[in-house]
Amino acid sequence: RKEVEQDPGPFNVPEGATVAFNCTYSNSASQSFFWYRQDCRKEPKLLMSVYSSGNEDGRFTAQLNRASQYISLLIRDSKLSDSATYLCVRDQAGTALIFGKGTTLSVSS
Amino acid sequence: NAGVTQTPKFRVLKTGQSMTLLCAQDMNHEYMYWYRQDPGMGLRLIHYSVGEGTTAKGEVPDGYNVSRLKKQNFLLGLESAAPSQTSVYFCASSSQGNEQFFGPGTRLTVL
Numbered sequence: 001r002k003e004v005e006q007d008p009g010p011f012n013v014p015e016g017a018t019v020a021f022n023c024t025y026s027n028s029a030s031q032s033f034f035w036y037r038q039d040c041r042k043e044p045k046l047l048m049s050v051y052s053s054g055n056e057d058g059r060f061t062a063q064l065n066r067a068s069q070y071i072s073l074l075i076r077d078s079k080l081s082d083s084a085t086y087l088c089v090r091d092q093a094g095t096a097l098i099f100g101k102g103t104t105l106s107v108s109s
Numbered sequence: 110n111a112g113v114t115q116t117p118k119f120r121v122l123k124t125g126q127s128m129t130l131l132c133a134q135d136m137n138h139e140y141m142y143w144y145r146q147d148p149g150m151g152l153r154l155i156h157y158s159v160g161e162g163t164t165a166k167g168e169v170p171d172g173y174n175v176s177r178l179k180k181q182n183f184l185l186g187l188e189s190a191a192p193s194q195t196s197v198y199f200c201a202s203s204s205q206g207n208e209q210f211f212g213p214g215t216r217l218t219v220l
Contacts, residue, residue: 032207043199043211044152087152095140095159096167097209101151 003027004100006088012106017078021103023071023088032091033064035073037084038102044087047073078107111135113212115200121218122190130185130215132200138210140203141183142167143175145196146214152199158183190219 003026013019025033033050048055050062050071061074071088088100116131132141142157144167154167158177172194174186183202187194195218201209 034208043213045211046208049208091207094205094207095165096142096154096157098154099144099152101149 003098004088004090006100006103008101008103010104010106012108013078015078015080015107015109017107018074018076019078019105020075021073021086021088021105023073023100023103025069025071025088025090025098027090027092027098028066028069030090030092031094033071034089034097035060035062035071036087036089036099038087039084044099047086075105078105080107080109083107113200113202113210115198115212115215117215118213119216121220122187123220124191126190126219127186127188128190128217129187130198130200130217132183132185132202132212133181134183134202134210135181136202136204136210137180138202138204139180140205140209141177142201142203142209143173143183143185144199144201145169145194146199147196155185155198190217192219195219 035047036044037047038044050064054063059076063072085102087102113134143155144152156175158164161180176184198215200212203209
């Protein structure tokens with residue numbers, strides 16, 4: 001049973017494109033949500049936290065909709081360096097994290 | 110400040126052999142975790158610890174044991190390795206159970 005669902009992709013976009021990833025989760029008790037980025041054969045790294053009010057970090061915008069149990073990540077003006085796998089994550093009882101399987105993005109020139 | 114380190118980086122075992130993976134963190138984090146990552150399965154939690162001397166089972170604990178004798182170290186043991194345990198193992202730590210910092214991973218092959 002996987003409690004965080006993501007479209008695995010791959011999403012293939014040209015440089016400069018805007019791309020959006022979606023994620024749904026099944027545990028309404030979760031308090032914290034994150035997007036992690038994982039490059040090929042590397043460890044996951046935190047990209048950004050996700051708040052109900054929405055938050056933006058440069059070209060990246062994350063949104064949380066608790067009523068629909070839905071999280072999104074928007075990447076504007078895609079760069080070649082954005083090519084990676086993006087992991088949607090929710091917390092579990094404040095002690096552990098549950099990771100989605102990831103969405104793969106490939107940005108081409 | 111090295112963050113989270115893992116030893117070894119690569120290992121090949123024969124079925125039935127045992128080994129211990131070592132994770133160390135220098136950030137004074139209370140929480141530590143062991144995950145395995147397999148193609149198409151994503152990251153799955155094996156065991157975790159919320160403090161020195163405590164451990165708890167995650168999603169896929171069978172075939173693994175852990176120990177947290179020191180705050181900075183979290184050991185993952187395989188008593189009798191099986192081919193199904195071929196995977197990439199990641200260790201992570203966090204201060205309050207939220208943002209986790211990951212080590213570089215250990216690539217284990219069991220023949």
